Amino acid sequence: MKLREQAQNLGIRIGTIQVVAFLLLAVLGVRLYYLQIVRGDYFQERAENQRIRLIPIPAPRGAIFDRNGNILVDSRPTFNVVISKEPLKTIDTAERIPQYSRGLSLEPQVVTERLNAINKQTDFETLILKDNASMQDIAWVEAHSLEYPELRVELQPQRFYPHGTYMAHILGYVGEISPKQLESERWTGLRPGDIIGKGGLEEYYDEFLRGRPGYRKVIVDSRGRIQSEIEVVPPQAGQDLITTLDLDLQMAAERQIENSASKRGTILAMDPRNGEMLVMASQPSFDPNVFVQGSKTREGRKQIAEYWQDEERPLYNRAIQGRYPPGSTWKIPMSVGGFQSGAMTDTSNAFACGGGILIGSKFTKCMGSHGAPTLIPAIARSCNGYYYRLGLKMEIEGIIDMIETFEYDRKTGIDLPNEKIGQTPKSWRPIVEKREGRWPDIRTVYASIGQDTVVVTPISLIRTISAVGNFGRMYVPHFLKEFRPIAATEHFEERPGFGFQKPEPKIIEMTAGQQKMIAQGMADAVTGGTARVVNIPGFDVAAKTGTAQDGDPKAGRKDHAWIVTFAPAFSPEISVIGLIENVGFGGTHAGPAVKGVYEAYLAKKNPQPAEPTEVAKR
Amino acid sequence: MVAILERRSLRDFDWLTSVLAIAIACFGIWQIHNAVPTASYWTKQIIGLGIATFAFLVVAFTDYRRIIEAAPIFYGFGLLLLFLVLTPLGVEVNGQKAWLWLPVVGQFQPSEFAKIPTVLMLAKYFGDRKPVPLKFKELLIGGAILAGPVGLIMLEPDAGQAITYFPLLAAVLFLSAIKVRYIVATLLAAAILIPTSYYVGVQSGVIKQYQRQRIEAIINPEAVDPRGFGYHTIQSMITVGKGGLAGIQGDTETSQSVLKFLPEPQTDFIFAVTAEHTGFIGCVSLLLAYALLLSRLIAGAREANDRAGMLVIMSIAAGLAFQIFMNIGMTLGILPVIGVPLPLMSAGLSAMLATFIAIGFVVSIKMRRFVN
Secondary structure (H helix, E strand, C coil): CCCCCHHHCHHHHHHHHHHHHHHHHHHHHHHHHHHHHHCHHHHHHHHHHHHEEEEEECCCCCCEECCCCCEEEEEEEEEEEEEECHHHHHCCHHHHHHHHHHHCCCCHHHHHHHHHHHHCCCCCCEEEEECCCCHHHHHHHHHCCCCCCCEEEEEEEEEECCCCCCCHHHHCEEEECCHHHHHCHHHCCCCCCCEEEECHHHHHCHHHHCCECEEEEEEECCCCCEEEEEEEECCECCCCEEECCCHHHHHHHHHHHHCCCCCCEEEEEEECCCCEEEEEEEECCCCHHHHHHHCCCHHHHHHHHHHHHCCCCCCCCHHHHCCECCHHHHHHHHHHHHHHHCCCCCCCCCCCCCCEEEECCEEEECCCCCCCCCHHHHHHHCCHHHHHHHHHHHHHHHHHHHHHHCCCCCCCCCCCCCCCCCECHHHHHHHHHHHHCCCCHHHHHHHHCCCCCCEECHHHHHHHHHHHHCCCEECCCECEEEECCECCCCCCCCECCECCCCCCCEECCCCHHHHHHHHHHHHHHHHHCCCHHHCECCECCEEEEEEECCCCHHHCCCCEEEEEEEECCCCCCEEEEEEECCCCCHHHHHHHHHHHHHHHHHHHHCCCCCHHHHHHHC | CHHHHHHHHHHHCCHHHHHHHHHHHHHHHHHHHHHCCCCCHHHHHHHHHHHHHHHHHHHHCCCHHHHHHCHHHHHHHHHHHHHHHHCCCEEEECCEEEEEEECCCEEECHHHHCHHHHHHHHHHHHHCCCCCCCCHHHHHHHHHHHHHHHHHHHHCCCHHHHHCCHHHHHHHHHHCCCCHHHHHHHHHHHHHHHHHHHHHHHHHCCCCHHHHHHHHHHHCHHHHCCCCHHHHHHHHHHHHHHHCCCCCCCCHHHCCCCCCCCCCCCCCCHHHHHHHHHHHHHHHHHHHHHHHHHHHHHHHHHHCCCHHHHHHHHHHHHHHHHHHHHHHHHHCCCCCCCCCCCCCCCCCHHHHHHHHHHHHHHHHHHHCCCCC
């Protein structure tokens, strides 16, 4: 110390400063030890998490074909504008709402929904802001890549339904998974924005049609811009679905309903020998493409709202959700029930027509005067009086046994979602007995001819008719012919092919003679009874018509027209049923519709040169 | 005579301090390159180091006593430059007018350079006084000398730079026989008043929400607002922690600074870059280098020939130590985010030049310790 100022303790004071400085450096050293040595691994992981991002590569969804390999649904390329979460973290997303809305012509409400949805996601995932982007949208995103680094254009295959409104109820459509579905067990593992099947086969077989998405693992900077790619896992496509549908027959059926008086109704066709559905047409219908493309545009949302509000209910599949009184078509299962209950036998099956029946003080009429017919003419001429007396003899218990035999009290098990169950005396009986004290005979009389307490779905009715035609072997109706297998890849397991899982029929007890009598009655109805309209020379169609009251007869609505058929009458290979709503008598209105399907069937079965017909016309 | 002086000068020249300072600066240039390999910051810094070394030698071989004599002129000149920053000659960057553009000289940061005249002015005033306990009047004059530059810097506004001036005065007062009871009283008052005023400020709304978040971000950066004020602190801590024991060793492509997660990597957060690239080993080596440099300076102060020289060295040493602690403390998440450069490491010609000039004074003073 050169300055001799001991009085001031200068040396000690300088030393104090030195010690303080070293202490501060020591504090920094300790903190460094904590951050780098103690928690080094933790921070290393955090650094990795924020720079690595998984960009999903959507998997192509399996296509859907008819039984002959015609495409019913496939995918075509479209562009999506997607949004990343990470760059949004440091900005006020509220400002973006009007900007996106203007630039991409989106409803502000839609943008808000999207931005809210992305907040619920983990950091490095993306969400579709706008799908089916136009060239203008793509140009806008590219031009604003500096201002909005969170936006990106991605190619994505979009579901396309080439036949529009036809088969829409069978096929369903696809759309983004809803928040509620995300929480359900069926869709665990999916993320907001994922596309799933909604309605129809798309929903029923979603797990198989849906592919497994791949991803790109990339390094991004703090603004989410991709710097380099670490890994690519290609997606695995979904399985192709071969349905049992026959596109030609389906189109014939669709045209028949379109040409009917009310343009409302349903036509079903199936192979009675195995339950394969050949046709399921239900009109009015909707265009699934509107749901796929339009749910985010003003026009699309308006169209979808109209579908929901339309009084003719285009979104509702009449074939499996419609419940109609079967009318006289009910006489077919009633005939089987008559034999099974012992109310009639192979040799003793005549009942009086009587022009009707008197129950208490009320006389319920038959449409004609048929004497005392046996079963065959009773079916052919559709004698109500006959069935009033058969029903009364079976008693309501016998009718309920028949309902259970044909499983009207449960779903048929068809491979479509949201199938409805009909209502029958079985379901009504407790209610009626509670309300009226007993089950009155008049209700048994009405139930015998498919009115009053009987409403059934068309799908359950075709199942019955097919079983009766097919010698009592009742199959579960279905659309799945085959799911094609997908080979294993480096990252995904093999997806094996498979067919419909319930191939075994239920056996309906009846003798060969009884079955033949019912088929004969139905064949006679075509050749000389109520169903002459479906008479096709050289092809024995067996048929039964029906006319079902729609609500209270005084309301003035016309009856629903029914026809149920199978052919050939004694070795059926196809069954067809038709229902046209609010048009009048069954044979007159539903008959021609079903005949149109048969003509298409025969044209395919026996292809004939077109020339002779042309010549004949000239 | 001249030749003798020269020979003696060379013999007494503090080689270790000089080499240490240049070595730290070279280490810094490497880290600036690591921070943003594609930008030209590191090449500019090499040029800056060249200029700074020249200025360092000029100051080192100049008799510091003559410069201290002229301290009021330098001090006045420093205030003039700080004033010019506030005129249209000042250049605004990020809402702060901290830069001055002058013809020929170019753009520079006067608040860095003004520290030197401030130190000299303090040393001149307090170096002449008798070794008796500090009077209240002297305290006020010391405060006034500091108030000039600090006031002008606060107008820029650049709170970070302004704070770095306080240790300059604190060291001078401490070494000018300020009574220990004043120091104890000041520390006690700070311990009571700072939390109290913070509480009152928050309650009364004088302290704004964003200021409060900045402070609370230190206590728990994740909880406050990881996207806002906590973001810089969190990213800095991630960068430091990621370095581990030995650093990422050349994996620059995925570094925090290259991917732009770490803000201002070449300036305020250069220590985080160092930590990421060289790990605990590199960081501790750097801290030891700083400790060695500081002890060389303080040793020089003990040997100083006069009171003014001792005060210059201690004031500079205190300023450096304070700035090192502020900057690294911020990087390690124990101090709020305040833009203070790390001496000898952060990119920036003004800071580099000012630091080397300051060390030049120290060397000059040490060199003349045997001369009268």
